Amino acid sequence: MRRGRPGALPRGTAERTLTSVGTSTRPGDETIGTERDERVQPGGRLKEAPLPREREASRLWHVTLSVSGEEAPLKEVRRALEQLAHDHPFLLTSRYANDHAEIRYWEEARDLHDAAAVALRLWGEHRSSAKLPPWEIVGLEVIDRETYHQRIAEGYGPPPASPVGVHPY
Numbered sequence: 001m002r003r004g005r006p007g008a009l010p011r012g013t014a015e016r017t018l019t020s021v022g023t024s025t026r027p028g029d030e031t032i033g034t035e036r037d038e039r040v041q042p043g044g045r046l047k048e049a050p051l052p053r054e055r056e057a058s059r060l061w062h063v064t065l066s067v068s069g070e071e072a073p074l075k076e077v078r079r080a081l082e083q084l085a086h087d088h089p090f091l092l093t094s095r096y097a098n099d100h101a102e103i104r105y106w107e108e109a110r111d112l113h114d115a116a117a118v119a120l121r122l123w124g125e126h127r128s129s130a131k132l133p134p135w136e137i138v139g140l141e142v143i144d145r146e147t148y149h150q151r152i153a154e155g156y157g158p159p160p161a162s163p164v165g166v167h168p169y
Contacts, residue, residue, distance in 0.1 A: 063103075065103045065140055067102075067133075067135040074096075078096065080131050093165060112142055120137060
């Protein structure tokens with residue numbers, strides 16, 4: 001897509017191309033999930049042709065985040081993880097010791113890259129608000145919902161996230 005200032009066309013250009021995304025949210029409206037290729041032709045006439053555009057739906061991803069660092073009092077670790085669970089309501093379960101913890105939860109994201117990016121920011125973004133220990137992320141697993149359930153059914157996946165909550169190892 002070329003962008004330029006509105007008004008006169010650049011020299012030697014017979015037409016200008018603009019691409020916009022349909023904004024209607026009404027069910028059945030053909031602009032949902034399509035782009036329009038609009039070409040301004042000589043004389044100012046507008047010619048539109050819909051271009052198909054795939055819209056990726058969000059998926060659920062099971063995230064296991066492992067953190068580790070210098071020892072901290074167990075009561076403080078537990079309180080911090082409980083605060084994190086309060087701040088991040090999709091947290092399923094946390095297991096902790098005085099020098100490491102594991103956090104498991106479901107994340108809704110477009111793809112694995114987005115889910116992993118959110119997971120990698122989780123600890124750092126909540127470090128001050130939840131008063132989390134200054135530990136570093138030492139492990140991350142992100143799997144799609146189907147893989148998670150397949151592992152559980154075959155008996156080799158992570159143990160089901162129950163009981164829900166914050167628990168010592």
